[in-house]
Amino acid sequence: MSQTSSSPVVRALAAVLGVVIAVAGLVLAVGGVRLLTLGGSAYFVLMGVAMLASGVLLVRRRPAGVTLYLLALLATAVWAVFDAGWHFWPLVSRLAMPLGFGLLALLVLPTLKAAQGGGGGRGAYAGAALLALVFVAGFVHAFRVEPVVAPTSEPAVMPVAAGKAQKNWESWGNTTAGTRFAALDQINKQNVGQLQVAWTAHTGDVPDSNGFGAEDQDTPLQIGDTLYICTAHNRVVALDADSGATRWSYDSKATAPNWQRCRGLGYYADADNGSATRDAECAQRILMTTVDARLIALDAKSGKPCTDFGDAGTVDLKAGMGEVKPGFYTLTAAPLVAGDLIVVGGRVADNIEVNEPSGVVRAFDVHSGKLVWAWDLSKEKPDTPLDPNINYTRATPNVWTSMAYDAKLGLIYLPTGNTTPDQWGGERTPQDDKYNSAVVALDVKTGTERWLFQTVRHDLWDYDLPAQPALIDLPDGTPALAQVTKAGQIFLLNRQTGEPITKVEDIPAPQGNASGERYAKTQPVSTGLPQIGTERLTESDMWGATPFDQLACRIQFKQMRYDGLFTPPGEDMALQWPGSLGGMNWGSVAYDPTNHYLFVNDMRLGLWTRLIPRAQMQSGAGGVEMGAASQTGTPYGSLRNRFLSPLGIPCQKPPYGTMSAVDLTTGKLAWQVPVGTVEDTGPLGIKMHMGIPIGMPTLGPSLATQSGLLFFAGTQDYYLRAFDSGSGREVWKARLPVGSQGGPMTYVSPKTGRQYIVVTAGGARQSPDRGDYVVAYALPKPN
Template sequence: MNNSGAAAGSRWLLVGLGLLIALIGLGLAGGGGYLVTLGGSGYFLLMGLAMFVSGLLIAKRKPAGAWLYGVALVLTAIWAVWDAGLEYWPLVSRVLTFAVIGLVVALIYPQLARASGVTPGRGAYGLAGLLGIGVVATLAYMFVPTHVVKSSSEPAVTPVAPGDEQKDWAHWGNTTAGNRFAALDQINKGNIDKLQVAWTFHTGDIPESNGSGAEDQNTPLQIGDTVYVCTAYGKVFSLDADTGAQRWKFDPQGSGPNWQRCRGLGYFDSHTSAQPAAPATCAKRLFLPTGDARLIALDAETGAPCDGFGDHGTVDLKTDMGEVKSGYYQQTSTPLVAGNVVIVGGRVADNFSTGEPPGVVRAFDVHSGELVWAWDPGNPNTTKRPPPGETYTRGTPNVWSAMSYDAKLGLVYMPTGNATPDFFAGERTALDDKWSSSIVAIDVKTGQVRWHFQTTHHDLWDFDLPAQPLLYDIPDGKGGLQPALAQVTKQGEIFLLNRETGVPIARVEERPVPQGNVPGERYSPTQPFSVDMPSIGNQQLTESDMWGATPFDQLMCRIQFKGMRHQGVYTPPGLDRALQFPGSLGGMNWGSVSVDPNTHYMFVNDMRLGLANYMIPRDKIAAGASGIEMGVVPQAGTPFGAMRERFLSAAGIPCQKPPFGTMSAIDLKTHKLVWQVPVGTVEDTGPLGIRMHMPIPIGMPTLGASLATQSGLLFFAGTQDFYLRAFDTGNGNEIWKSRLPVGSQSGPMTYVSPKTGTQYIVLTAGGARQSPDRGDYVIAYALPKK
C-alpha cells in the first residue's frame, strides 16, 4: 500500500474508533443522566460526557481526545476504589472495559500525534504495554479461586477408631438428626486425587425440562450391600452397592402436572423395632412418597408393595383433605421414619388461592399404615381423622421440607411453611400466624406440640422454612453438652436453639422492621434476628453493590435498583416495585446442612438471588395467571395478585455483586464464621444463557445438599456447572473435582461395601436447575483397586 493509501486507512481508523467511543459515551451519558434523576450516582453521566467529547476529538484526529480519555480513565479508577473498595469483582465491573478501550486509544495515539504534525515518542506504546499487562493479569486472576473469608487456623483430622465406622446410610440426612456426616476415612485428603468413577447406572427416567418442574434432587440410601434411589417421577431402583447392577425396579405409575421430584425414601427395619418378631415379608421396607399424594411401602428385598400396609401397600394421602386439584398437593420430600411411625407433611401449591389443601402432618404406623396421629395447624382438637363430613383445616401452614427426630427426647422437629398465598396475608387466621414459618416440636407418640419457635412473623416474603433442622449436641461451656437444633432459613439467618425447650442458645433479638401500606394487610412491627450466629448473604443492598459484567449492564442494574424500594431483608411487598434480598429461593434452601462432629463445623451452602415484586389489584390480573416460581400469581381470594421477577441484568446475570453462591463453615462452639468460599463457575452457563466454557470461580447460586466425612472432606455437587467437588473442611480449599455428564442437585452420600470393603461416594445427576441438559445418571466413585 502506498503512503496515501496508508494515510487514508489511518484516517478512517481514527474516525471509526472515535465515533464508536462517542456512541458509547452517548449511551452512558443518557443512562447516567436518567440515573441522576432517580437520585443515583453522577459518575456514569460524567464519564459518558467525557467519552463523547473524547470520541469526537479522536474522530477529528485531535490528540486532545486521547488525553481527555486518559484523564477520565484515571478518574474512573479513583472513583471505582472509592465506590467499591478493593474487591476484585466490583473493580473489574467498573474499570476493565474502560481499560481495554484505553489500551486501544494508547496504541492509536501516535497516529493522532502525526495527524496533528507532531512527531510521537514511544511513551504511548509503553503506556499501552502497561495497560495490556494489567488487562491480561486482571483476566488471568478471574480464574483464581479466592476466599470470601479465610480460615485463621485449621483443626486436625481425627482418624476413625476401629469399629466406629459408619455401616449404613439409612435416612435422607444419613441420620434422623440430619447431620449428613459419615465416620469414614478410606477416601481422604492424601488419596482423593486418585478418586475415579467406579460404576454408572442409568435409570432411564430423565426429568424433562419442559416446564413441568420435574427435577432430580435425590439422596440415595444404602443398606448393607444395596443402594436405593428414586427418580423425579417416583420410580425406585435397587442397585448392587459394588457394581451398580439393578436388582429390582418399582414404578408407582404416578402422574402430576408440575413440581415432580423425589428427594428421598424412608427406610424401616423390623429387626431393630420393639415388636417381638419381624414379619415374614417386608421386614425391611422402604417408604416412597409420590407426586400424586400417595405413600407406598415397598419390600426392600424385592420391591413388591407391602400388602399389609394401607390398601395393599398404599396410603392415599388425599383422604380427609377435601378437594385436591391436580398439582395442588403432593409429596416432594422424604418421609421421616421415627420409631414405629412414618411421618409425612406435603407440598401445597403456592399462591394460586386461599383455601388450598390442608397443611396437616400425619403419622402412620410403619406396619399397618393406620393413622396414629395428625397435627392440624388450624384445629388443635383434631388429633386423628376429622369428624365425619369434615376435613382437615384448609389453607393452613404445611411442612414441605424434611423433618428431624430425636429418639431420646421423643420429639419430631417440623420446619413449617406459611399459609398460602405468600405475599398477601390479610386473610390469615390467628392460628395461621402462630404456626407459619416456625420450627414445631411434636411428641412422636401423641402428635401434641411441646414447643415451637417462629423465625418470621406474619410472613409476607415466602420465607417458609426450607431445610431439615440439624440436631446436634454442642459444648455447654461447663464440660458437658447441651442438645441443640440449628435451623437455616431463606433469609440467610441461622437459629440455634435448645431442642428440648426451644429456647435460643445463640441470642435472638426482635428488631423493628419496615411497615407497609397495602390496603387490608397487617404487618409485624418486629422480626427475629439471630444476632449471635453469622448471617449469610443477606446484607441490605446499596447502589454501590450493583454489578454487571460491564459498566453498561451495571448502569442498567443501578437504574433498576434506584427505581425500586429496598429496605433490607424484610422489605414489605407493596403496590410499588420493591426489592427483596434474599429472594424467596434463598438464602438457604432444601439442601440443608452437613456437620463434622469432630471439629463442630457446620457447612452451609447458599444462593444470592434478589426478587423484584409488586402487588397487582384483583381486576388487573390476567386470566390464567399461574407463575409457579416467577411471573404473575393470582392469589385468588385476596384483593391482590403479585408479580415476581428475578433481579437480573438484561444479560441474565444477578444485579448485585458476586459471589452469587457460597459454601461456609460455621463453628458451632464459638458461633463464628470460620471460612467462606465462592462455589461454582460459569463454565456451563453465562450471559443470556450462553455457556462461557470458562471455569471462572465467581460463585454461582447453589441448590442441593453437601456431605462431610471424618477424613476432612466436604463433597458437593449442587452448582450450575457440571462437577462433583471435594473441599478441605479445615480451610475451604477445593482439592478435587470430577466432571459430571450433566449438572446435579443430588445430595452425595457415602458408604463402605460390606462385601469388598471399598468406600464409595454416590450421587445422582439429572440436571442443574438453570440448565436444559438433563440425564438419568447414578454415579459411584471409588479409589482404584489395589
C-alpha cells in the same frame, strides 16, 4: 510521515473507535441523567459526556480525543476504588471495558499524531503494553478462588474410633438427625486426588428441562450391599452397591402437572428376632411419597408393594383433604421414619388462590398404613381417628421440606411454611400467623405440640423454612437444633425446650403500604451466629459484566422501595433481599461433630415484587417461583421476578453462591468461599466454557466426612467437588456428565470394603442439559 502511520485503513479504524466510544458515551450519559434524577451517582453522566466528547474528537482524527479519554479513564480508576474498594470483581465491572477502550485509544494515538505531522509513538505503545499487562493479570486472577472469609486456623482431623464406623445410610440426611455426616475415613485429604469413577448407572428416567417440570434432587439410601434411588417421576431403582447393576425397579406411575421431584426415600426394618423375621416379606421396607399424593411401601429385597400396608401397598394421602385440584398438593420430600411411624407433610401450590388444601402433618403406622395421629392447626388436640365426615382445615401453613426426629427425646421437628398466598396475609387467621415459618416440636407418639419457635412473623416474603433441622449435640452436651432459613439466618435452639442457645434479637420491621394488609412491628434475627448473604444493599453494590448493565442495575435499584431485610411488598416495586429462593434452601446443612463445624451453602439472588390490584389480575396464574401469581380470593395478585441485569446476571456484586463453615464453639465464620464457575452458564444463558470461580447460586445438600472432607455437587457447573472441611480449599473435583442437584452420600461396601462416594446427576437448575446418571467414585482397587 511514514506510509504505515498515515495508512487510510488505520485512520479509518481510529474513526470507528471514535464512533464506538461516542455511542457508548451517549448511552452512559443518557442513562446517567436518569440515575442522577433518582438520586444516584453522578459518575455515569460525567463519564458519558467525556466519552462522547472524546469520541467526536477521535472521529475528527484529533489526538486530543485520546488525551481526554485517558484523563477520564484515570478519573474512572479513582472513582472505582472509592466506590467499590479494593475488591476484584467490583473493580472488574467498573474498569474492564474502560481499560479496553483506553488500550485501543493508545494504539491509534501515533497514527493521529502522524497525521498532524507529530510523533510520540513509543510512549503510546508503552502505555498500551502496560494496559495489556493489566488485562492479562486480571484475566489470570479471575481464575483464582478468593475466599470471602479466609481461615485463620485449621482443626485437627480425628480418626474414626474402632467400631464406630458408619454401617448404612438409612435416612435422607444419613440419620433422622439430618447432619449429613459420615464417620468414615478411608477416603481422606491425602488420597482424595486419586478418586476415580467406579461405576455409572442409569435410572431410565430423564427429567425434562421444562423450567418447573421434573428435576432430579435425590439423595440415595444405602442398606448393606444395596442402594435405593428415587427419580423425579417417583420410580424406585435398587442398585448393587459395588457395580451399580440394577436389582429391581418399581414405577409408581405418578403424574403431576408440575413440580415433579423426589428428594429421597424412607427405610424401615423390623426388629431382628432371627432369620425368619429378617427374611420375611417386607421385613425391610422402602417408603416413598409421590407427587400425586400417595404413600407407598415396597419390599426392600424385591421391590414389590407390601400388601399389608394400606390398600395393596398404598395409602391415599388425599383422604380427608377435601377438593384437591391437580398439582395443588404434592409431596417431594423424603418421608420421615420415626420409630414405627411414617410422618409426612406436603407441598401446597403457592400463590394461586385462597382455600387451597390443608398443610396437615400426618403419622401412619409403618406396618398397616393406618393413621395414628394428624397435626391439624385448627384443632387443639390431634384429630385421631379422623372423622370421615370432617376434612382437615384448609389453607393452613404446610411442611413441604424434610423433618427431623430425636428418638431419645421422643420429638419430631417440623419446619413450617406459609398459608398461601405468600405475598398477601390480610385474610390469615391467628393460627396461621402463629405457625408460619416456625420450628414446631411434636410428641412422636401423639402428635401433641411441645414447643414452637417462629423465625418470621406474618411472613409476606415466602421465607418459609425450607430445610430439614439438623440435630446436634454441643461440646457442653446441650441438645441443639440448627435451623437455616431463606432469609440467611441460622438459629441455634435447645431442641428439648425450643429456647435460643445463641442470641436472637427483635429488630424494628419496615412497614408497608398495601391497603388491608397488616405488618409485624418487629422481626427476629439471629445475631449470635453469622448471617449469610444478608448485608444491606447499596447502589455501590450493583454489578454488571459491563458499565452499561451495571448502570441499568443501579437505575432499577434506585427505582425500587428498599428498606433492608423484610421490606414488605406493596403496589409499588419493592426489592426483597435475600429473595424467596434464599439464602438457604432445601439442601439444609452438614455438621461435623469432631470439630463442631456447621457447613452452609447458599444462593444470593434478590427479587422484586409488586402487588397488582385484583381488577388488573387474571385468575389461575401462579404456583411457580417467579412471574405472575393470581392470589385469587384476595384484593391483590402479585408479580415478582429475579433482580437481574439486561444480560441476565444478578444485579448485586459476586459471589452469588458460597459455602460457609460456622464454628459453633466460637459462633464465628471459620471460612467462606465462593462455589461454582461460569463454565456451563453465562450471560443470556450462553455457556462461557471458562472455569472462572465467581461463585454461582447453589442448590442441593452437602456431605461431611470424618476424614476432613466436604463434598458438594449442587452448582451450576457440572462437577462434584471435595473441599478441605478445615480450610475451605478445593482439593478435588470430577466432571459430571450433566449438572446435579442431588445430595452426595457415602458408604463402605460390606462385601469389598471399598468406600464409595455416590451422587445422582439429572441436570443443574436452569440448565437444559439433562440425564439419568448415578455415578460412584472410589479409590483405585489394590493390585
